[in-house]
Amino acid sequence: MDLKNKTQATMFEFSGLTDDKELAPFIFMLILLVYVMTIIGNVGMIALVCVFSSLHTPMYYFLSSLSLVDLLYSSVTTPNMLSHFLSPKKSISFLGCAVQLYFFCALGCTEAILLSTMSYDRYVAICHPLHYTLIMTKKKCFGLVLYSSSISFLQSIVQTTCVFSLPFCGSNLIVHFCCDIPPLISLSCSHTIHCDMVSGVLIAIFGTYTLTTIFLSYIFIFLLIFRMTSTKSRQKAFSTCSSHIICVSTYITAVFFTYLRPYSGSFEIQDKVTSVFYTAVTPMLNPLIYSLRNQEVKRLLVQAIRKSF
Template identity: 80%
Template sequence: MVMDIKNETKVTMFEFSGLTNDKELVPFLFMFVFLVYLVTLVGNMGIIAIVFVFSSLHTPMYYFLSSLSLVDIFYSSVITPNMLSQIPSLKKSISFLGCAAQCYFFCALGCTEVILLSSMSYDRYVAICHPLHYTLIMTKKKCFGLVLYSSSISFLQSIVQTSCVFSLPFCGSNLIDHFYCDIPPLIRLSCSDNLHCDMVTGGLVAAFGIYTLTTIFISYALIFRSIFRMTSTKSRQKAFSTCSSHIICVSVFVTAIFFVYLRPHSGGFDKQDKVASVFYTAVSPMLNPLIYSLRNQEVKRVLAQALQKHF
C-alpha cells in the first residue's frame, strides 16, 4: 500500500473551487471583498495610530486593542489579497509551499486573535472588579507578557496542525473545495488515512475554544455581578459600554469559527460554510475597529479631537 502511494503522481499545485461559479456575481464579489479589505486596513491602522499618538489612550485596554488591530491586519492579509486575485481568474491555483504557508499563518493568527480576545476579557474584569488595583495588576510587563503568550502558543500549535496536514500524501485530486488553504478541505484530499489529523485539528480547535470561552464566561460572570452591585446608574452604563464592544467582537468571530469547524460535514464545503468563512477571514477583522470606534466614547472623543486639529 505504501509503495502504491509513493508510485502515484504527487500534487505540487492546488486549485480552488472559489467562492462562486456565477460570472454575474464576480464584479459584485470583487468590489465587496476589495472594499472590506480597504476598510480593514484603514480602520485597524487608524486604531494603532491614535493609540500611539494620544497619551490618554496609553492604557492596558487600548494596548490590547492596538495589538488586536495589528493581528487583524496580518490575519486578513493572509487570505484576502489572494482571494481578490482569484475572483476574476478562471484558474484559481496556489503552489504546494504557498498553500502550506497560507495555512500556517492563517491558523497561527486566527488562534492569536482568539486568545487575545480572552486576555481582553481578563483586562475588563480587573478594570471593573478591582479598579483601585488596576494599574498595579495590569502593568506594562504583564500586558506585554499576555500578548507574547497569545502569539507564542498560537504559532506553536499552528506548527502541529500544519505539519500534520502537509505530511499526508496528496496523490489524487488537487481541487480544494474552498477559496483558501483551510485544514478540513485539505484533509479530505489526502489519499491515506487522515483520522489522526482530524483528531488533532478537532482537539486543538476544541481545546482553544473551551479555554477562550471559559476565560470569557468566568470574567463576564464576575463583571456582571460587580456591575449589578453598583449603586450609580452612570457607573453601570459606563461599565456596560466598555464591555459591550468586546462581547460583540467575540460573538461574531467565535460563532463563525465554531459553525465551520465544530459541526459535522456531509462531504464538501457548503455555501453556508464559505459565507461563514468569508465572515471570519475578511468581515470580522473589518468590524473590530468599527465596533470599538462607534461604541467607545473615549475613542470617539480622540477621533473628533484629531479631526478638529487637522481641519
C-alpha cells in the first residue's frame, strides 16, 4: 500500500511498565513514593539555598538549579506513568506526545550539562581556591546555567521536529511508559536513518562535551589531591567531590546504556527499568546524596526542621 493512502496516527497508546495485575499495585506505590520524595527533596533543597545566606555560593547555586531541573524532569513523565496504573486506557495525543518528548529531551540534556558545569566549579574551588570568588562570579554562574538550559532546549527542538516529521501510519503502540526517541522512531512507517543520525550526532556531541569536561576537571583535581601532604586536606577534597561523582555516575551510566546502543524489542524490560531509574529515581537521589554527604546542608536542614516545629 502506498504511504500516501495510509492514515497518520493522531493518538498513541503506551504499553506501560507492566501488564501483571498483581504486581501493578506494588509498582504504583513504589513509584508514587519515589515521586513524593523527589518533590520533597528537591523543593527542600531549593528552599534551603534560598533561605540560608551561608548557602549563597556558586556550588549551592548550581545545586539548587539542578534540583529545579530534577523536579521538572521527573514531572514530565512520572505523573503520566502513574496515571497508567489507574486508567485502563494508556493513551496520549499526537501533540501531547510531542510536547512530552520536547521537555524530556531538553531537561535531560540540561541536567547532563549542569553536572559537567558543577565539575568545573569543583575544579576551580579545589585547584584555584584563592581566585574562586573572582572566577565564579554571580554573573558567570547565571550565564553558565542559562547556557546549559538554552542550548539544551534548542537541541531538543531539532530532535523533536525530526521525530515528529516522520509518518506514523502503522501501529500506534509505544512499547514504553513515555514518549522517547527510540520507541517512537521504531513506529515510523518510513526510512528513519536521517533521524537516527541526527539523534546519534547530538547525543555524541553533548555526551562528549559532558564527559570531557567532567574527566578533565577531575584529572586536575586528583593530580592536586595526590600532591597534598596533609591527610585531612585530602579527605576534605575527596568529600567535596564525592557527592558530585556519585550523581554523575548514576545518571550518565543509565543514559548511555539506553541511548548508545541499537534499540531492540528484546531489550524492552531493560529499557523500561533503566528509563525509570534516570527519569524517576535519579532526580530523587541527587538531593539525598548531597544532603546526606554534606555536613553544612545537614546542619541547616536540622535547624530548619527545629524552627518549623
